[in-house]
Amino acid sequence: MNTYLQIHPKDNVLVALQDLPAGQQIQFNGSTIQLKQNVPAKHKFPLKPLTAGDPVLMYGVLVGKAVTDIQEGEPITVKNLQHDANAFHEKDASLDWHRPDVSRWKQQTFNGFHREDGQVGTRNYWLVIPMVFCENRNVSVIKTAFERGLGFAPTEVYNEQVADLVGLYKSGNLDAIKTYKPEEAAKTAKRNPVFPNIDGVKFLIHEGGCGGTRQDSDALCALLAGYIHHPNVAGATVLSLGCQHAQVSILQDSLKKLNPNFSKPVLVYEQQTSGSEFSMLSNAIKDTFLALVEANKLERKPAPLSKVVIGLECGGSDGFSGISANPAIGHTSDLLVALGGTTILSEFPELCGVEQELINRCEDDTTADKFISIMRAYENQAQMVGSGFYMNPSPGNIKDGLITDAIKSAGAAKKGGTSPVKDVLDYTEYVTKPGLNLLCTPGNDVESTSAEVGSGASVVLFTTGLGTPTGNPIAPVVKLATNSRLAQRMPDIIDIDTGAIISGQKTIEQMGEDILDYVVKVASGEIRTKAEDLHQDDFIPWKRGVSL
Incomplete structure (x- = not known):
């Protein structure tokens, strides 16, 4: 080595x-x-x-x-x-992309959930959404009822542990408590869902919808619309208080913008016009249950890999991120793009210093100019609140070798591979063009992952060098370790170890191919990610101009 x-x-x-x-x-x-x-x-x-x-x-x-x-x-x-980085300007070169050989995947399919609008999901979820934080408690009531009643609750291993310890305590066997092994409880904790073709009911609890700027509320509605429109979602139950900024009508308009012929069931309940809370929640639970019966009728069927949309994400990065996991998923991105699929690269503060390369990779001047405009506006917003992209690296990043934002960014950009940039999306815009898309998000792990999924990512590849349990409510998040030490130390959150690149046992290209094979199995429901098993359902809307 x-x-x-x-x-x-x-x-x-x-x-x-x-x-x-x-x-x-x-x-x-x-x-x-x-x-x-x-x-x-x-x-x-x-x-x-x-x-x-x-x-x-x-x-x-x-x-x-x-x-x-x-x-x-x-x-x-x-x-x-x-920190120091090169300035950027208008597009001044064109990309001559050398497509990777994808012959072995040409006939490859995955088993997904086909939607009426032509999208194909990798999972089949029902959403319960509050329009405003005032409804979070009501959503939590429905969450408890459905997860326990339908067998979707997080693994009962901890409940089993407590029950075992209570039994030992009641029997007076305190010595057995001291030697108790929780692994036994883990073996007996099983999921037993009522609806086998539904992967779960998910709840997008958030702290927005009112009390902030109208821009924040409008963005929240657009983000929630992206989740409802998402191919991994069968329909949604929406709880509204009634008087908040984030009105149901704004959500409905956002859905129509995404698809004028939108036809998924969306059940809306407004507390201020519903009478008693008990009545509203009882009706919501009954109607949602009947909708789940219908959603359960949809079964997985073969679909081409061009229907897969991969989000490219990183968090808890280290000095190996840019030379192992990031370029590996970059090659996976190139493979999928060559197959007609779609990938999303986000985290704009972590593209600082490589802007000109991405500008020159843009398919046309219009796309390049949009990227320039968004990047400059975002940097200006950060500076207006006394910050800047140069302050992006976290203490953990710095400790593990990412000394400046430009070092971090140069490695982070490797997630986007080498293919042309087909489109540039502002926050909450939904992907419509196959190929590599750039999406404006913060570098914050959860805000960025939430945005990628809201823009259509049906699987997320998430690289980490320090270890982070980040997941998403509706899209499987595949966690890739940049080094083998991390994979061995935190096996409960890591799906793939790319440390073989550092040791010289595998090339970036070989690892990227292995990752694509893994994605096909995840997309088909043959593999549940560690984040899914942990019910790591992280969701944070971006209050724009505040987060980096």
């Missing part, structure tokens, strides 16, 4: 692939570099001495500027490097 890596021939730093001790001599391109200090795995050190003001290049692009002199072989840190 190599102990260090130059990612791009233009780079003037190397990445440590494992902990490197002070004094070790690094042989590179005929030169010898002696490490001045310990260099932890995932961190960087320069090939030649740098003076204050010198540029630092990674992935072939500018990622920072030295703020002090940095010796050859000295670790790059927040004390000697600050």
Whole structure:
């Protein structure tokens, strides 16, 4: 195994692939570099001495500027490097894309749920949605009733544990409590749903709908409409208070914009005109149950892979993200695009420094100009509240080698592969064009994942180097570890280990192909992701201009 890596021939730093001790001599391109200090795995050190003001290049692009002199072989840190990135401008080049060989998947299908509008879902869910936070308690009442009554409740392992401990306590067997093994309870906890063709009833509890700006309420309605319109959803039950900013009429208009012939069942209940709460909830439960009976009649049928829409996401990133998991799912994206499928790359603050590359990958000037306009407007909004993209890396990112936003961004952009950018979408806009789409979202894991699914992603590939349990209510989220240590340490949240790229056992291309095969099984319902098993149903609408 190599102990260090130059990612791009233009780079003037190397990445440590494992902990490197002070004094070790690094042989590179005929030169010898002696490490001045310990260099932890995932961190960087320069090939030649740098003076204050010198540029630092990674992935072939500018990622920072030295703020002090940095010796050859000295670790790059927040004390000697600050964020810097290349400016961007109008499209000035065209992309000559070399499509990957996809012959082995040409006849491949997945078993999905075919909707009347031509979309094909990877799951079959019913949604219960509050139009405003005032209805969250009522939604929670329905949630408890349906999950327990229909067998969709999260695994009962913890309930089983408590029941076992209560039994031992009542029997006076305190010693047995001390030696109790919860693994036994896990073996007996089983899902037993009433409706076998329905994957669950999901609840999009949120804190919006009123009290904020009208822009926030309108965006919330558009996002909720995207979820109802989504191919993984059979229909929805909507609870409205009545007086809030996020009116049901706005939601209905948003649905019509997505599809003038929208025909899914949407059951609406307004508390201020319904009389008693008991009456409203009882009617909602009865009507929803009858709708579930109908939704259960839909069965999985074969569909081409071109019907799959993959969201490309990362969270808890580390110094290996840009050289293992991110480029691996980037290759998966290229494969799916070559098959006529659709992918979504989001997290605009994490595209800082690679804008020009993406602009030049845009299919036409109109698409490129839209990307430029959204990126500049977003950065200006961040600066108006005293922030900026340069403040994006978290303490965990920095500790594990992502010193500047540009370093983080250059690696994060690898999730988008190399294919042309077919469309640029503002927040809540829904995908309509096959190929790679850029979607404006924050870098926040849950806000971004929520947005990708609201724009049509039916499976999400989520890379992580530090470990995060993030999931989504209606789309399976496949969690990919950038390194094997993480996969071994947190096996309950990781689906795929891409650490074999770091060890040299697999190429990026081989891993990307393996991931596509895995996606087909997930899309067909043959594999449930770890996030699904944990009922990790994260959903956060973006209050625009506030989050990074």
